[in-house]
Amino acid sequence: MAAHEPVGTAERPLRVAIIGAGPTGYYAADHLLRQTAPVIEVDLFDRLPTPFGLVRYGVAPDHQKIKSVTAAFDKVATHPRFRFFGHVELGKDVSVDDLRRHYHQILYCTGAQTDRRMGIPGEDLRGSHPATEFVAWYNGHPDFRDCQFDLTKERVAVVGVGNVAVDVARILCRSADELATTDIADYALEALRHSRVKEVYLLGRRGPAQAAFTNPEIKELGELADADITVRPEEVELDELTRAALAQNPDRATSKKVEILQSYAHRPRTGKSKLLVVRFLVSPVELLGDDAGEVTAIRLVRNRLVATPTGTLQAKPTGEIEDLPVGLVFRSVGYKGVPMPGVPFNDSWAVILNDKGRVLDPDTKQPIVGEYTAGWIKRGPTGVIGTNKPDAAETVACMMEDQARGLVLHPDEPSRAAVDALIRQRQPLYFSYDDWRGLDGLEVAAGRRAGRPRVKFTSVEDMAHALGRRSE
Amino acid sequence: MNIASLLASKGGNVITVGPQESIRSALGLLAQHNIGALVVVEGRGPVGIVSERDIVRALARTESILVQPIAAIMTREVIIGTPQDDLIAVGNTMTERRIRHLPVVEGGRLVGIVSIGDVVKAQRDQYQGEVDTLQFQILHEDEAKMRQAS
Numbered sequence: 001m002a003a004h005e006p007v008g009t010a011e012r013p014l015r016v017a018i019i020g021a022g023p024t025g026y027y028a029a030d031h032l033l034r035q036t037a038p039v040i041e042v043d044l045f046d047r048l049p050t051p052f053g054l055v056r057y058g059v060a061p062d063h064q065k066i067k068s069v070t071a072a073f074d075k076v077a078t079h080p081r082f083r084f085f086g087h088v089e090l091g092k093d094v095s096v097d098d099l100r101r102h103y104h105q106i107l108y109c110t111g112a113q114t115d116r117r118m119g120i121p122g123e124d125l126r127g128s129h130p131a132t133e134f135v136a137w138y139n140g141h142p143d144f145r146d147c148q149f150d151l152t153k154e155r156v157a158v159v160g161v162g163n164v165a166v167d168v169a170r171i172l173c174r175s176a177d178e179l180a181t182t183d184i185a186d187y188a189l190e191a192l193r194h195s196r197v198k199e200v201y202l203l204g205r206r207g208p209a210q211a212a213f214t215n216p217e218i219k220e221l222g223e224l225a226d227a228d229i230t231v232r233p234e235e236v237e238l239d240e241l242t243r244a245a246l247a248q249n250p251d252r253a254t255s256k257k258v259e260i261l262q263s264y265a266h267r268p269r270t271g272k273s274k275l276l277v278v279r280f281l282v283s284p285v286e287l288l289g290d291d292a293g294e295v296t297a298i299r300l301v302r303n304r305l306v307a308t309p310t311g312t313l314q315a316k317p318t319g320e321i322e323d324l325p326v327g328l329v330f331r332s333v334g335y336k337g338v339p340m341p342g343v344p345f346n347d348s349w350a351v352i353l354n355d356k357g358r359v360l361d362p363d364t365k366q367p368i369v370g371e372y373t374a375g376w377i378k379r380g381p382t383g384v385i386g387t388n389k390p391d392a393a394e395t396v397a398c399m400m401e402d403q404a405r406g407l408v409l410h411p412d413e414p415s416r417a418a419v420d421a422l423i424r425q426r427q428p429l430y431f432s433y434d435d436w437r438g439l440d441g442l443e444v445a446a447g448r449r450a451g452r453p454r455v456k457f458t459s460v461e462d463m464a465h466a467l468g469r470r471s472e
Numbered sequence: 473m474n475i476a477s478l479l480a481s482k483g484g485n486v487i488t489v490g491p492q493e494s495i496r497s498a499l500g501l502l503a504q505h506n507i508g509a510l511v512v513v514e515g516r517g518p519v520g521i522v523s524e525r526d527i528v529r530a531l532a533r534t535e536s537i538l539v540q541p542i543a544a545i546m547t548r549e550v551i552i553g554t555p556q557d558d559l560i561a562v563g564n565t566m567t568e569r570r571i572r573h574l575p576v577v578e579g580g581r582l583v584g585i586v587s588i589g590d591v592v593k594a595q596r597d598q599y600q601g602e603v604d605t606l607q608f609q610i611l612h613e614d615e616a617k618m619r620q621a622s
Contacts, residue, residue, distance in 0.1 A: 390596075
């Protein structure tokens with residue numbers, strides 16, 4: 001068997017499978033394909049027919065500028081040693097063992113696919129949803145297009161003040177006219193057109209200085225066509241601890257954030273049809289429901305800030321309770337990765353068990369040869385899209401170091417043709433990058449006719465049909 | 473960002489020693505794992521921290537120190553973090569108080585150790601990511617405008 005000849009040559013390229021075609025998958029592919037040596041072939045897999053992960057299905061439809069990063073990803077995809085296999089799912093269509101037969105290295109970039117629960121009574125009442133489901137729904141994610149949200153409710157609570165929470169609140173507050181110029185899913189546009197939502201409460205457990213949202217995001221909330229914004233003056237007043245921390249380590253962005261929020265406290269209502277209320281220093285302790293099991297209110301406890309030994313200001317409940325009547329609740333209190341069949345998982349942090357991106361054996365805590373991870377499933381859900389670039393670079397550096405030391409898998413059939421054959425057999429309805437370019441062209445063309453960036457296909461059947469292929 | 477995300481890609485293996493183990497064994501562990509400090513643990517929780525600096529200082533005083541127990545030279549007043557602590561607050565505190573290693577405890581159990589290097593790297597990656605994202609958007613906008621103009 002000639003399996004132990006050096007790999008990474010033009011005749012025997014180093015073959016890498018990347019699982020997950022989100023930003024991290026592309027950044028990693030880019031880093032790999034830029035190596036002058038070894039010669040590397042990259043196959044990028046995604047369980048959805050379309051690439052770009054959360055850029056397509058997470059980033060809000062009214063934030064097209066953020067989505068422009070896909071132009072960089074498309075450039076990566078033009079590399080002759082890059083291939084894309086969409087609608088091929090690890091654990092369903094192919095297994096880790098399959099990949100071990102065809103690749104020298106496997107890289108998991110599957111992101112943080114589920115939301116954290118609040119862990120309070122009433123969380124599962126009807127009308128209480130993870131914010132991510134709403135996001136995936138309005139963005140036309142095929143798995144979430146059939147979700148139902150009762151938009152006849154007039155009052156909505158969004159728990160959290162991170163960027164997902166802010167997106168959800170903003171989309172709920174946008175007018176139909178504003179949304180109609182975005183690439184929001186058609187069915188979501190239609191549903192939101194008939195929305196009766198009048199008041200949206202964005203609930204932060206800490207103070208304004210600790211809120212995760214950025215200044216452009218909070219400014220944008222103050223410039224909505226059809227929604228006024230307000231905050232409670234006493235909730236945006238800085239407490240002593242925050243004041244002291246800012247005095248010791250001045251931070252212009254944080255001071256500006258507080259300034260913007262404080263300016264909302266004294267803004268008169270201008271008669272817009274919706275009201276967005278940003279609240280601070282409150283934590284949900286229970287969702288209250290009626291006899292039919294539907295949410296009627298969210299019970300909040302007021303918090304105050306206390307300093308931990310490291311100087312972090314944490315929320316501590318005061319015991320003072322308040323019931324906020326709402327008919328709909330979206331929770332956005334964090335995200336976490338989900339374990340994949342055959343891949344070691346670190347339950348403490350809800351990531352793949354890894355050291356700098358090398359997947360570790362749970363028993364020996366030593367690296368498993370040939371398996372790596374990057375992005376949110378490696379470090380948890382933090383940072384902006386671009387943060388995944390240095391993260392992917394760190395993992396790729398480990399991959400190259402191991403390759404140079406000969407620490408790679410020894411696949412039986414390290415060839416592109418063998419993978420083609422396998423995929424054709426396991427998932428005949430897979431989507432290549434040319435398929436994606438075709439879909440992209442159709443979406444953009446439909447968008448041009450409608451004065452929108454694109455009109456999205458939202459089901460695998462529609463995508464297959466548009467390309468003249470039959471879906472089973 | 474909280475410091476849980478720094479620990480998430482560090483393997484979850486924290487190298488610890490007992491207070492009665494010898495300073496020589498601590499030295500061995502520092503060299504073997506290529507690290508700068510060890511958390512000293514008794515039971516489940518940390519009781520101190522011993523760093524390469526502590527050992528160097530002790531050695532400078534008495535060369536025979538290596539056979540002494542770690543308890544003789546470890547720092548007992550240790551600032552301890554939790555996974556939910558803010559990266560920025562941790563960075564500020566470590567810088568101001570000249571701390572190079574922060575044991576992280578959750579529910580009384582030692583779950584990791586964060587070094588000042590980890591903090592700097594996380595902050596650098598965060599800023600690099602933001603700068604990169606913004607730069608790309610600006611360039612892309614300019615290109616789109618130029619295409620429209622031509």
